[in-house]
Amino acid sequence: MSDTTQLLRFITAGSVDDGKSTLIGRLLHDSKSIFEDQFSAISKTSEKRGMGAVDLSLLTDGLQAEREQGITIDVAYRYFATPRRKYIIGDTPGHEQYTRNMVTAASTANLVVILIDARKGVLTQTRRHTYLASLLGVPHVVLAVNKMDMVDYSQARFDEIVAEYRRFAAPLGIADPVCIPLSALNGDMVVDRGDNLDWYQGPALLEFLDTVEIDHDVNTTDFRFPVQWVCRPQTDEHHDFRGFMGRIEAGEVSVGDEITVLPSGRTTKVKEIVTYDGKLQTAFAPQSVTLTLEDEIDISRGDLFVRSSDTPPHVAKEFRAMLCWLSESPLDKQRKYIVKHTTRTAKCLFSSLDHRIDVNTLELHAVEKLAMNDIAQVSIKVQQPLVFDSYATDRATGSFIVIDEATNNTVAAGMIV
Known part of the structure; x- marks a missing residue:
């Protein structure tokens, strides 16, 4: 398989017993991505439990506690590949x-598969997961209506669920979810089309995953390059080399482009683009490169290069953000916190907690403190200016984490409004 094969990260979300683990097991099994010894192990376990068929969900519910309780607790990651793409699946609870587990997994996903049990229809959890997917800007949403075998593969039932879901999702900015009827248990419309859903003309799930367009999931227009490292080799032949290393988070850059270094605002031109495999004329997201510049400018880790002709980012010491509180200890406005944004860290304080969002009903509530799993809009002040875009424009330069200075624990993840 070539190194240029695209990688698609997707997560599955749904309520308990919607069949997420079975669906992933079916994807792995039918795409021939599991080993024979794995298959024989789960066959034996299924037999011991007196099941007529092999329980494919055992492939993903890896933690003993999950198997015992029959639920998914942590995000389990699975890897598989087809001739067209490589995949990382996150099975979220x-x-x-x-x-917080779903927020963490969704923040890097290209796509979310939201599962619905055809017998139960749209539930509170469905709404919650859809809201989180929209909040985290996941570019593609698939509504997978599972257990169609339990409703006699009824087209009327499928249409009813899809209509209800679209009514709810449209105001959240999810205008065109791809809706697929399937049976993970029997394998209909997962990898193979099966014989029971001939009224459905759209793609099977894997067919859609293989063909969905993900090139534009990152911002391809505005160049953003946070400096991770200033490279000054101490060797005789390179003693005057000064390069700036990092990953291109958005857009592209070419030799000769005029760039602005933020927050200082100084401008210069790109002299060379250096990589391990040799020099390039043009580089683009998400490549990791070393840039050399025509002028000597004072630049350090945490500075951001942008192309002078592109839409400029914001440079500010105060901003509003949506925050998901990850820590078991609640937010304490008296404590000292640090914001880590791209490659820059800065001390911060919470100037206001605007409101908490009830993720089940989407109602807003006034709030004095944040507890674990709370999602709220907040205002943050930082000691040094940050250079950022809104999260909707660029997930990389619009997101940050909050670290507790005393414990060094990551306590929150944020998206700049």
Whole structure:
């Protein structure tokens, strides 16, 4: 398989018993991505439990506690590949108390598969997961109506669920979710089309995953390059080399482009683009490169290069953000916190907690403190200016984490409004 094969990260979300683990097991099994010894192990376990068929959900519910309780607790990652793409699947928990797990997994996903049990229809969890997917800007949403075998593969039932879901999702900015009827248990419309859903003309799930367009999931227009490292080799042949290393988070850059260094605002031109495999004329997101510049400018880790002709980012010491509180200890406005944004860290304080969002009903509530899994809009002041875009424009330069200075624990993840 070539190194240029695209990588698609997707997560599955749904309430307990919607069949997420079975769906992933079916994807892995039918795409021939599991080993024979794995298959024989789960066959034996299924037999011991007196099941007529092999329980494919055992492939993903890896933690002993999950198997014993029959629920998914942590995000389980699985890897598989087809001739067209490589995949990383995150199986996220359905319970509200694990909201933070879903937020963490969704923040890097290209796509979310929201599962619905055809018998139960749209539930509170469905709404919660859809809201989180929209909040985290996941570019593609698939509504997978599972257990169609339990409703006699009824087209009327499928249409009813899809209509209800679209009514709810449209105001959240999810205008065109792809809706697929399937049976993970029997394998209809997962990898193979099966014989029972001939009224459905759209793609099977894997067919859609293989063909969905993900090139434009990152901002391809505005160049953003946070400096991670200033490279000054101490060797005789390179003693005057000064390069700036990092990953291009958005857009592209070419030799000769005029760039602005923020927050200082100084401008210069790109002299060379250096990589391990040699020099390039043009580089683009998400490549990791070393840039050399025509002028000597004072630049350090945390500075951001932008192309002078592109839409400029914001440079400010105060901003509003949506925050998901990850820590078991609640937010304490008296404590000292640090914001880590791209490659820059800065001390911060919470100047206001505007409101908390009830992720089940989307109602807003006044709030004095944040507890674990709470999602709220807040205002943050930082000691040094940050250079950022809104999260909707660029997920990389619009997101940050909050670290507790005393414990060094990551306590929150944020998206700049």
